[in-house]
Amino acid sequence: METKFSRPRIFLADNHAEFLEAAKALLRSDFEIVGTAENGAALVSEVQRLTPDVVVVDFNMPIMNGIDAVTRLESEGSPSKFVFLTIHREEELIHACLQGGKRGYVWKGRMKGHLVPAIRAVLSNVEYVSPSSSV
Numbered sequence: 001m002e003t004k005f006s007r008p009r010i011f012l013a014d015n016h017a018e019f020l021e022a023a024k025a026l027l028r029s030d031f032e033i034v035g036t037a038e039n040g041a042a043l044v045s046e047v048q049r050l051t052p053d054v055v056v057v058d059f060n061m062p063i064m065n066g067i068d069a070v071t072r073l074e075s076e077g078s079p080s081k082f083v084f085l086t087i088h089r090e091e092e093l094i095h096a097c098l099q100g101g102k103r104g105y106v107w108k109g110r111m112k113g114h115l116v117p118a119i120r121a122v123l124s125n126v127e128y129v130s131p132s133s134s135v
Helices: 017-027 040-050 066-075 091-098 108-123
Strands: 009-013 032-037 054-057 081-086 104-107
Touching: 009 017, 009 040, 017 032, 017 108, 032 040, 040 054, 040 066, 054 066, 054 108, 066 081, 081 108, 104 108
Parallel strands: 009 032, 009 054, 054 081, 081 104
Antiparallel strands: none
């Protein structure tokens, strides 16, 4: 995984450009951002091509939602880990996001304090769920 000479490679997928930019700004000092996508089909294609260490993905995206995109990637043997970054806080959706393996879930309202720990957790094969209440 992480070595003295390399940083984990992160791919970001969200249909809101402002969240992509905020996530890039937050992560670029600790991680290598290898690409972005604004829809689920582009996410699948780019992750297959780039094989990042971690994919940070929103649930709501055009063409294919985040859960369907992640499920497809995992069924095709993608080695990437996944962290959902979403505005949704419904318990059923959180469970749906976490099904299928050691994934992360971060509520967008807690992104600044929880996205980096979530990425580090899934890199260590540990599930991560951020608190859903605002500070």
